[in-house]
Amino acid sequence: MTSAAHHPRYSARADALMDDADVRPGAEDVDGAQLDRDDRAALRRVAGLSTETTDVTEVEYRQVRLERVILVGVWTAGTVDEAERSLAELAALAETAGAMVLDGVIQRRDRPDPATYLGSGKARELRDLVRAAGADTVVCDGELSPAQLVRLEQVVDAKVVDRTALILDVFAQHATSREGKAQVALAQMQYMLPRLRGWGQSLSRQMGGGGGGGGMATRGPGETKIETDRRRIHEKMARLRREIAEMRTGRELKRQERRRSSIPSVAIAGYTNAGKSSLLNRLTGAGVLVQNALFATLDPTVRRATTPAGRAYTITDTVGFVRHLPHHLVEAFRSTLEEVAEADLLLHVVDGSHPAPLEQLAAVRAVIRDVDAGDVPELVVVNKADAATPAALAALAEAEPRHVVVSARTGQGIDTLREAVGAALPHPEVQVDVLIPYTAGGLVARIHADGEVLAEEHTADGTVLRARVAADLAADLDGYART
Template structure:
């Protein structure tokens, strides 16, 4: 709340400066609590996604690297694309599907900037914890930027900082339509695990989707089942949450060979082909 420091809010002998300081400390304490609550909410959602064995992908990169546009390309959703430092402070988690129909979640993280002011670091870190819980990191870099390698290094330093260095990384060199061939070639040589795209024109997006799918973890249980047609929703679940290796429609139902998570395998057990 605003309002001046009228006598009503002051303790005896409290000066205007002390009142302001107290208010600021109260506000900081409230914001810290809110960040902590956001974190526990995110942990809960993350555990839920883990349990449902939906693979997760995180996007990181500098502000203006084109992360939001890329997210829109992959999910087909209209996110507000803003040219602002903390346009994406609360990480947005969306669902997307691979070319073969597997579901995964994709999380945008806050845009990086150099020399982040100290008091913003905690808020910043909280959004980056999403990266540590991901199965794959799409590290987006602006191919037309004058110093892309420095930007990659700065982002990686922070990723190490939030204990996410073990997450497999795919470097997405964006803005191919605006970058010079020489700049793209130099970046590609420096980063062997890369894909060149333009979120604006759509160039390279199909290659990115294929690489992303190949990089996702594979469900561990192989099942061989005959699912009656009345259980169509189970077939749909195998497609969304598992990896279908073979599918055939027979008189008795859908024959499926697939890899799925243990909980789904248990549900499918009743339909196992002996």
Template sequence: MTELTRNVVPEQLDEVELSQGDLELSDRAALRRVAGLSTELTDVTEVEYRQLRLERVVLVGVWTEGTAEQAEESLAELARLAETAGSEVLEGVIQRRSRPDPATYIGSGKVRELADIIASTGADTVICDGELSPGQLRQLEEKLRVKVIDRTALILDIFAQHARSREGKAQVELAQLQYLIPRLRGWGQSLSRQAGGRAGGANGGVGLRGPGETKLETDRRRINKRIAKLRKDIAAMDTIRATKRGRRVANEVPSVALVGYTNAGKSSLLNAITGAGVLAEDALFATLDPTTRRATTPDGLEYTITDTVGFVRHLPHQLVDAFRSTLDEAADADLLLHVVDGAAPSPEDQVAAVRAVLGEIAAKRSEPLPPELIVVNKADVADEVTLARLRNLLPDAVVVSAHSREGLDTLLAEIAARLPRPETFVEVLVPYTRGELVARVHSDGEVLAEEHRPEGTWLKARVYPELAAALADYVTNGSRV
């Protein structure tokens, strides 16, 4: 058994290399602390779902693959997630193992060492950098006597804090309940045995049967009923969203979707392109509810651009399923703008994490995902060496800064070049009484020439088939092709 080493998670982490299977000790430094947080420890055996109250936490990671730097970056990200949830990170520890221990995640001997760390720091919560099985969760809480949370529960809690719309709240609650169902606790004393068979039989007969439905079963039945209602409500909301999306498709308005790692600057980029004024914070998962705005290319073509929820490493499957309608908004777009944080410690890993989630979405669809344009954001604060490396790895990427607007003109030109264009050429003379058709040609088509004549507005344009049909009565000289 290898030693459990306390690894600090500062902003700049020294690379730690393996020597005969053990980790070298890195210099110790404190993580940023959040002062003024109270401690409220609840009964860890409570069956009801608890809203997480994370205060003073110790982070625990198991390094099974990759480099030491990647393992420490993962724990650093977990620290940022914990702080986003409102906690004070006291310590971060990593253990080198070939795989997590199936019983206690880090092994029984290391659990005792972890208990000593908890006692010395005064922590009341342990957060594990992975998804714990129900058995691992129960074992750790019994042995450590503090709350134990895994990465999935932490992300779900952050989503619950940030959800604002009715749809967002319903999606988060559905994901939470799906996560909770297999982790309902109540075995042992709280689980009463129910006798069956004929009265007077081997099971004891009349008066000796169990009291009926146990609390655990009652909880499970009630949660399943709530899950069914949430799915029904979300399906109704999906219909409304699909109707709005259908109108845009019917009008043949090209669409762009912003996707990327959480806190990569997607909302800031949306504001820079459209002036939308949506919430843009230096925080993880600041955006949960999609925002769609209209924009115009430099040559006058209108399109919509949608800001979507950010991704993260090991994004819980429950969230991918619950946020299906939001993610479909991106999957049905004509162009994906994949925003990358150029100032992140390891932007290449973020690109891989986002593409893994997109691949999961694509696997459940009959149609392929739209083409992707990589946008490296935060060029004004990114390291030049990192930007050079990204330009080499992602030669087609556009480097921008949503804050300083550096490279924004190049990005807008690239978007214009990649959006689908109307293909039907028309030459029409539209009476002044049908000015709404002229307006549609300007908004949904591509005007090549325009002239105001006594009889009406003469136009040469490229339009989509539906609009071409509406203009059929005003075609001049049989020039429509």
């Protein structure tokens, strides 16, 4: 996909999807069972997905810069609304990757066809649709096997990309840190390895053997080019795993340092584009990139914040999740997602204005369980309250009793959220009653920063404090205990 950074954004989200039911001629000559069977198997056009421009001045530029794609989904379970929402999300992913969405269709099947995903007849119909629309790429709403990719490409005579490859492409565009780039590269290679295939003679081309220009590590009795490619990918994957492990060690050392200082930690998690970075900025003034795009944040951002009572804690913004997040990505980003598993509290952010927020909550929780963070205490934060309907907020309140309604854009509910975070954080285990002389004001500051002050009084002899603190700080305060 062409990088979205090189062209203007064209936001065309399929917020309102309607069913385009075609009235077929001669339907009255077919009995009900046949009509129902034909209707269920037909390709259904999903309205409202196209991002094709109508501005003539931009047409030539966009045709040069962007891929023109048609989206295809196989609807195997659930309602038609769920299938269309999934395809609308695929359209948003394609748009984020820099593609122009021309059309989208879904087919009702018990399961995807093992050969061509859609079935041979519907695949030929898709070929006609691709030619008529002038598309160059088909994006499938699912992960296709290597055989399905090859066969479908042969039938439709266009490049075929599945949902997993599209998400990997979006991640690759948005990764900025060294660790993020390494994680995405590893996931891409894991995905690509079983899908390597030769074109024409390259599959059987032998390397090595003579004094040819194969270079180091390619000379010898000879191997096919595809075998060489696989070996090089395995070598690079091993190197990337070593690099990620080293960076993981550094991240763990930082976490241990925070644990030694007894500063509680909060992690923000949620569906992509739910407003996590905006919420982090509201709580901390962090100045993190906020963008109306999927996966705008890939690299975790750790900031310091305080509760209304003045207690310090760290808060981490994590990568957004999405339905059917590729397993390769979850594994590659495991070290980053461990920030969630190690947290004392999880702020699970959900977009209250989304048509299916409960589906998003379920998708995120599935990934959280995958990274062994299912036992972390969770507080649901319903964001974008200014754009949500009262009925949607009421439904979320009924489904999620432990929640706070906020708007990171307007500031609505942020003070309530701060209070809820302060109440939900674990309490230090040791209670102290001390008199700190004014000459030791640094200890008072430490109690405020790292402990929980229950009572404070300034006297002629110093500051009298009753507080809960961690064991190491309690040891430093032994000499100041009141008798």
